[in-house]
Amino acid sequence: MLFITYLKYFISFYIIEIVHGEWNTKDFMKREHSLVKPYYGTGVDLPYWQFTGSTIVTPNYVRLTPDLQSKRGTIWNSVPISSRKWEMQIQFKVHGKGNKDLFGDGLAVWYVKDRLQDGPVFGSRDFFSGLSIILDTYSNHNGPHNHQHPYISAMINNGTVHYDHDRDGTHTQLAGCEAKFRNLNHDTHIAIRYENDVLTVSTDIENKAAWKE
Numbered sequence: 001m002l003f004i005t006y007l008k009y010f011i012s013f014y015i016i017e018i019v020h021g022e023w024n025t026k027d028f029m030k031r032e033h034s035l036v037k038p039y040y041g042t043g044v045d046l047p048y049w050q051f052t053g054s055t056i057v058t059p060n061y062v063r064l065t066p067d068l069q070s071k072r073g074t075i076w077n078s079v080p081i082s083s084r085k086w087e088m089q090i091q092f093k094v095h096g097k098g099n100k101d102l103f104g105d106g107l108a109v110w111y112v113k114d115r116l117q118d119g120p121v122f123g124s125r126d127f128f129s130g131l132s133i134i135l136d137t138y139s140n141h142n143g144p145h146n147h148q149h150p151y152i153s154a155m156i157n158n159g160t161v162h163y164d165h166d167r168d169g170t171h172t173q174l175a176g177c178e179a180k181f182r183n184l185n186h187d188t189h190i191a192i193r194y195e196n197d198v199l200t201v202s203t204d205i206e207n208k209a210a211w212k213e
């Protein structure tokens with residue numbers, strides 16, 4: 001998993017292994033895939049996690065990038081996922097100064113074969129193998145547009161497909177939707193669930209403590 005952004009933002013997240021149709025977070029939360037407060041490690045190390053670029057880890061938050069141009073930060077889980085059913089929940093915050101609709105580039109969650117590979121697609125390599133959930137906050141596309149930003153989309157790749165920033169990846173996405181998650185005063189959440197070959201992405205960005213698919 002990886003995140004990159006040119007925004008200042010904080011995250012915490014964890015993966016739940018889905019054992020039954022319904023689950024209890026405490027029972028099935030996988031320690032080796034979890035990143036929960038307080039984010040203490042030994043020295044600069046965080047057990048099961050590696051971070052690169054501008055990412056900093058404090059007891060209360062993980063910040064991938066400061067509110068400055070051309071910053072890139074990632075954090076990767078170091079343990080492969082063995083479960084065929086899983087859900088990942090992320091608490092995040094995207095905020096910055098300046099024009100509230102212009103700053104930032106985006107962030108992504110990666111479920112991929114190759115990790116820790118710096119690249120041009122939201123901090124990771126192009127032609128990746130796996131799944132990417134992209135939270136695109138910047139509209140690169142100048143032509144006719146069929147959606148507003150921020151925009152959340154999913155992309156599957158077998159290593160042969162190029163992510164085209166100029167078209168905001170719209171021609172290679174599985175699906176996508178608009179989501180106004182930027183510069184909110186409350187915490188925002190996203191859940192990514194994979195079960196029975198079905199991928200479901202839900203958000204809670206309206207501070208209602210409820211998921212919206």
Ligand SMILES: [Ca+2]
Nearest residue numbers: 136138140168
């Ligand atoms: Ca974009």
